[in-house]
Amino acid sequence: MTIYIAFLRGINVGGKKIIKMEKLKDIFKSLYFQNVKTYIQSGNVIFDSTEESADILYKIETELENVLGYKVTSIIRTADELEEIIKQNPFSASEDVEKQYVTFLHREPTVEAGDRLMSYKNDVDDFCVTHREVFLLCGKGYGKTKFSNHFLESKLDVLATTRNWKTVNKILNMIRN
Structure with missing residues (x-):
């Protein structure tokens, strides 16, 4: 199983x-x-x-x-995939877990879509697209970021859903314990 x-x-x-x-x-x-x-x-x-x-x-x-x-x-x-996602978090060194999110993508976006998203990089928020996830570090919190779930879906042309970092880790803890 x-x-x-x-x-x-x-x-x-x-x-x-x-x-x-x-x-x-x-x-x-x-x-x-x-x-x-x-x-x-x-x-x-x-x-x-x-x-x-x-x-x-x-x-x-x-x-x-x-x-x-x-x-x-x-x-x-x-x-196992969730465990790997947690290990891959490029923002794990950040002490502000409250500002970390991961957007789970329905499928891997095209290279062109990823390039299109990169044009929205800014000084407030940071993000990293890896395969079927987008890691977010929202400088002013998720409620004030441009990189909402809807925004990412529209720019990457893929269905998605976003969870905060605490939720992702709690789910893995529930599985592993």
């Missing part, structure tokens, strides 16, 4: 796409995933499966739309 994490985009944000975590767990259990756990209300689901990521992604998105009546973009990573 492989441990997976589903990062759901836009769940319980701004009073939209409201779903209780118990109902979300039940949906995942109905898909025959094992050891289903959620972390906070923003759509982070940890589970075990013997299936491949692409099959899991299709099943999750289809079932969520069937049950909830709206599309929920889901991004899947394995526990």
Whole structure:
């Protein structure tokens, strides 16, 4: 069995796409995933499966739309991938964890899209694109950065969802302990 994490985009944000975590767990259990756990209300689901990521992604998105009546973009990573993402954080030396975020991308962006994003570098925020993640260091906090989830999606032309660094680490701790 492989441990997976589903990062759901836009769940319980701004009073939209409201779903209780118990109902979300039940949906995942109905898909025959094992050891289903959620972390906070923003759509982070940890589970075990013997299936491949692409099959899991299709099943999750289809079932969520069937049950909830709206599309929920889901991004899947394995526990090993999440551990590697944490190791790759180019901002890990920064003492200000509150300003660190990672945006999980649905797929790797094109080189042209990455180059387009680089043209937005500035003195306040820093970022680094690595494969299917964008690491962010938001100088004035995420609420004031230009590099919002929507901005990154539009510039990279790829679906995405963003989590703060504490959440990412907490999820890995839940898996490993």
